[in-house]
Amino acid sequence: MKKFYYLVNHEFKQVRRLLFAACGLLIAGQLLFMGLAAGKQYEYVPYEEFFISSGSLFIFFICFAAVCGLCILSIFSNYYGSRSIYVLMTLPQDRSRVYYAKLLAGLACFLLLLASQYISGALGYTLFAPRIMETINGELTFRRPVNGLFLAFVRHPFFRMVLPLGAESTLSSAAILISFICSLYHAVICERSRRYYRLALPMLNIGLIVYITVYRINSLSGFWPYRNLYLLSLAATAFAVFLAGDSIGLIRRSAVV
Amino acid sequence: MIGRFIRYNSWAIVLVLSLGIILGFGAGVRNESGRSTLYIKDIAGDPSVLDDVVITGVLKDGFHGQRFEISGRRIDRDFIYHEHSRDNETDPAGLVYANSLYLNGLTYIYELNSILSPDADISYSREEEQNETDGQYYRIERKKGNKLDIYANITVINFQGGNDDTPKFFKMNTGIKLEGDDGEFEISKKYRIDPGNPEAPGNSHPVEDRSYIDLPRPASRLAQGLVQMNGRIYFTVLTTRDYSGTNGIYAIDRYSSMWEMAGLNPKETGSASTVTNFSLNDHDTAVLGLEAAEGKLILIMSINNVLTLRAYNPEDGSLAGELAVTGIKEADSLEDYLEFIDGNTLNLAFKDTIVSVGIEEDNISLKHLVQGIDFNNEYLDIFINKICEVNGRLFIFSNVNRRDEGNNPIQELRPKHFMLHVFSGSNLIYIGEFINDSDEDYEADRRRNSSTFGYNYRKYRQFESVSVKGR
Secondary structure (H helix, E strand, O other): OHHHHHHHHHHHHHOOOOOHHHHHHHHHHHHHHHHHHHHHHOOOOOOOHHHHHHOHHHHHHHHHHHHHHHHHHHHHHHHHHOOOOHHHHOOOOOOOHHHHHHHHHHHHHHHHHHHHHHHHHHHHHHHOOOOOOEEOOOEEEEEEEOOHHHHHHHOOOOHHHHHOOOOHHHHHHHHHEEEEEEHHHHHHHHHHOOOHHHHEEEEHHHHHHHHHHHHHHHHHOOOOOOOOOOHHHHHHHHHHHHHHHHHHHHHHHHOOO | OOOHHHHHHHHHHHHHHHHHHHHHHHHHHHHHHHHHHHHEEEEEEEEHHHHHEEEEEEEEOEEEEEEEEEEOEEEEEEEEOOOHHHHHHOOOOHHHOOOOEEOOOEEEEEEEEEEEEOOOOOOOEEEEOOOOOOOEEEEEEEEEEEEEEEEEEEEEEEEOOOOOOOOOOEEEEEEEEEOOOOOOEEEEEEEEOOOOOOOHHHHHHHEEOOOOOOOOOOOOOHHHHEEOOEEEEEOOOEEOOOOEEEEEEEEEEEEEEHHHHOOOOOEOOOOEEEEEEOOOOOOEEEEEEEEEOOOEEEEEEEEEEEEEEEOOOOOOOEEEEEEEEEOOOHHOOOOOEEEEOOEEEEEOOOOOEEEEEEEEEOOEEEEEEEEOEEEEEEEEEEEEEEEEEEEEEEEEEEEEHHHHOOOOOOHOOEEEEEEEEEEEEEEEEEEEEEEEEOOOOHHHHHHHOOOOOOOHHHHHHHEEEEEEEOO
């Protein structure tokens, strides 16, 4: 267990500086964008509208892509320089642990990104959220709406995806995250082992993730027929387990070397 | 030492920290739902009228809701998170349709049509003209008469789709006639013609068909005449005093399928049985609607400008009770109403009058007669949301716009107040207001001055499924 612990730490150590930079960029970038937008925002709009119109969502996607890049980098870096892939493959432990270590390190990266998004959302609300103008006893006052941050997280599809408040949605978001990470690693492992035709599998899983995401975004529009999110989450998780199993199989057969 | 610890445990620290932030933040945001404002502010009267009742309901928008229960002065709340469209379905009891009834996924669309009566004095005319604008030649065929036969059409459609036998159709000659002066009722068809080629195919296809005659109605909401009880659909025809012939209450027995109708377009299709009939020939009766309560069909009429309710047994059409509600101011202007049925109490909310009646086995009795809720002329608009009768008191919930806040030309953006008026008999004994934060939802649209073209149930929080029970 201790070896595995060190192995995860080793994997995480490779990317942590860049990860902290990406999360810092997320918070600083979003706050900068919101700060700039607040200077031009003269009328009250709900925080979720303000957040989106400030361009902060764009920063999130850049940072999300950066974290995906870090996960890919954590595998590719084993093939350059000291070519540590040979060391990893000859460690005196089950090779599947190498995969699990990478998976856990990747999960930590994405969870930190999510946590950074929450911090950024809360800070942005505290510092820059538009306020309602009121005249009380002849005096002009500005106040935040009651529950404004809560309403933003409840009403906007992006916030509903990153912070679901219902059991079905929470399970769905968790399944999407785990499934996405497994697909990402499987795609890289397929590429490294030159099993290009198998890239269809993570592609298929990404298709399922896109389908669930599109449904989640539109599920309250009234135009989409009901879909059971428990079943979809189960399907995505089952697919992720299959991809993980396939990835471990490729690693065990030394196909990645 | 600390640096070394962090270096060797960085992934675990990040994982635990991230999970802590995610879970803590999620719990905090969820907890925020209970911070919204919701309480009843006493405006006037005796607040003790709320001591022996429990008020329940939901304050919701398209994304979430707060289910509340107010028992005396104690308020309990539950957070509802909408995950699918079906979580956000509006309480069917709170929906008001103009000309249709929505039941178990099926929409029953009610229409009244007319055709020139076969025994009417009918005249025909035909003229041809050249339109100055487009230079085309047109033939207009007109048919005029002095008498109309009234037909009831009911179409059943499943708008949600599904493998059922809809759409299905019902058409019936009601036996009701509308008589007018010679040539008062006109229908016409307009054809584009080619004078040089009488055989041109376009000559026989109308480009304009004015076969619809706008019938006089006592109420604009035709759905008032359509009701369901024990799985059967009953209807009556909303008629003013201008009509003659025989009106009645009818139960639909059978609809025709689309295949039976294909290409035939019959004047009558499907079948119905008559529950009861009554004559309109005295021209003293206006039929305002039909309701169902306590196993009885209640016909709402205005006879000689007196609001009259008659209860019928649906099995044999026998009269189970009649009530003439006298003392209504402007009784001749009663037209559209909203109905609120709670057990054996039928509450009818007309524009300025609320009538609450008890339906018993062989009797109808008046419980409350309320002649308006705006005694101080404070309200610009009043939208009745729910009426309940509990412990001998009438609880009227309404959304109102105040006159002094009504300067916004866009009606739906004016500040709304959810009010509770409690009456005992005809006496107002309490006024309260549900103080809440939903007005903030309108603020951005007010600043932008942007109309949502009607009430936006997705964007703005609103009260729904409000109900009162005794403790």
